[in-house]
Amino acid sequence: MSVSSPSRTHRAKGASDMLRQPRIAVIGAGFSGMGLGIRLKGAGLTDFTIFEKASTVGGTWRDNTYPGLSCDIPSRYYSYSFAPNPYWSKSFSPGPEIQRYIEKVAKKADIKKWIKFGTTVTSVKWDGRHWQLAAGDRDLGEFDFVVSAVGFLHHPTFPDIDGLDSFAGTLVHTAQWDSSTQWAGKRVGVIGTGSSGTQVVGSCRRRRCVAGALREDTAVDDPDGQDPVQPARKAGRAIRPRAVEAHLRLLGEGAGRVRRALHRAWRGPGGLQAGAARLPRRSRGRPESCVPS
Numbered sequence: 001m002s003v004s005s006p007s008r009t010h011r012a013k014g015a016s017d018m019l020r021q022p023r024i025a026v027i028g029a030g031f032s033g034m035g036l037g038i039r040l041k042g043a044g045l046t047d048f049t050i051f052e053k054a055s056t057v058g059g060t061w062r063d064n065t066y067p068g069l070s071c072d073i074p075s076r077y078y079s080y081s082f083a084p085n086p087y088w089s090k091s092f093s094p095g096p097e098i099q100r101y102i103e104k105v106a107k108k109a110d111i112k113k114w115i116k117f118g119t120t121v122t123s124v125k126w127d128g129r130h131w132q133l134a135a136g137d138r139d140l141g142e143f144d145f146v147v148s149a150v151g152f153l154h155h156p157t158f159p160d161i162d163g164l165d166s167f168a169g170t171l172v173h174t175a176q177w178d179s180s181t182q183w184a185g186k187r188v189g190v191i192g193t194g195s196s197g198t199q200v201v202g203s204c205r206r207r208r209c210v211a212g213a214l215r216e217d218t219a220v221d222d223p224d225g226q227d228p229v230q231p232a233r234k235a236g237r238a239i240r241p242r243a244v245e246a247h248l249r250l251l252g253e254g255a256g257r258v259r260r261a262l263h264r265a266w267r268g269p270g271g272l273q274a275g276a277a278r279l280p281r282r283s284r285g286r287p288e289s290c291v292p293s
């Protein structure tokens with residue numbers, strides 16, 4: 001008969017305690033939190049939980065659905081290094097395509113098992129030994145490490161502009177887009193001239209509506225209530241619609257010229273395509289990707 005002495009049990013428990021994996025909490029399943037989870041899993045660390053307040057992964061790319069949404073650095077760089085995607089449809093791919101990419105990577109990496117969706121972490125407390133996490137009055141457990149991947153752009157803010165509350169037209173925020181809004185033929189004032197503002201203006205042009213972009217520090221106080229762009233123009237601080245249009249046109253023309261030059265280099269007489277066709281078959285395989293097409 002074997003009887004384990006209390007001291008042996010104690011030693012064994014102490015050893016297993018030391019050998020156990022670190023318990024890790026990641027807050028947020030956007031690009032960052034999900035990428036971290038996949039890397040932890042790849043490193044063999046499986047005792048982790050990703051808490052996500054929404055019902056799926058993607059963060060920024062899940063929440064933003066405004067027309068014209070795309071990344072503003074090339075997609076081939078705006079991707080996970082461990083999940084290159086040779087099938088991007090554009091150099092600066094549209095938002096829904098980026099969200100589909102994130103979902104595909106999540107599926108392929110089988111990471112959703114580690115994510116607790118619909119869980120908003122509301123408190124993180126250090127008790128001297130561990131981090132205690134909670135969602136409201138629900139205890140989420142204790143962890144050795146907590147990684148915040150909550151992003152910082154998912155709380156839409158409206159500028160503090162007099163009269164905004166009583167504006168009679170449609171008022172939308174790019175981060176809370178209402179897809180039922182009718183734009184065709186309307187006059188649109190866009191507050192903010194960052195990436196999102198510029199993309200919305202470009203998209204409005206395609207939808208046959210007139211758009212002007214205002215700097216977010218420009219007051220919208222048109223005296224006759226007709227032209228929200230006019231006062232900003234007078235203040236001389238706004239990007240005028242025509243300037244925005246010209247900028248977009250130049251961008252479009254520049255991209256077109258580069259595309260045509262590449263096309264000539266590839267397809268033209270003595271071009272690269274003819275050279276590639278002469279290569280042995282083995283070296284002409286499709287690029288590898290860990291994202292299923």
Ligand SMILES: Cc1cc2nc3c(=O)[nH]c(=O)nc-3n(C[C@H](O)[C@H](O)[C@H](O)COP(=O)(O)OP(=O)(O)OC[C@H]3O[C@@H](n4cnc5c(N)ncnc54)[C@H](O)[C@@H]3O)c2cc1C
Binds near residue numbers: 057058078
């Ligand atoms: C319209 C737009 C376009 C952009 N384009 C580019 C670009 O082209 N190139 C670029 O480099 N960057 C771009 N960015 C910045 C972009 O936000 C980052 O590149 C990146 O997507 C941020 O990922 P993230 O995981 O850190 O944060 P997020 O994508 O914000 O994800 C954070 C996640 O945490 C969750 N969360 C937050 N709080 C809690 C909580 N308390 N409990 C549980 N879950 C929580 C959120 O629901 C969300 O899913 C863009 C941003 C926007 C808004």
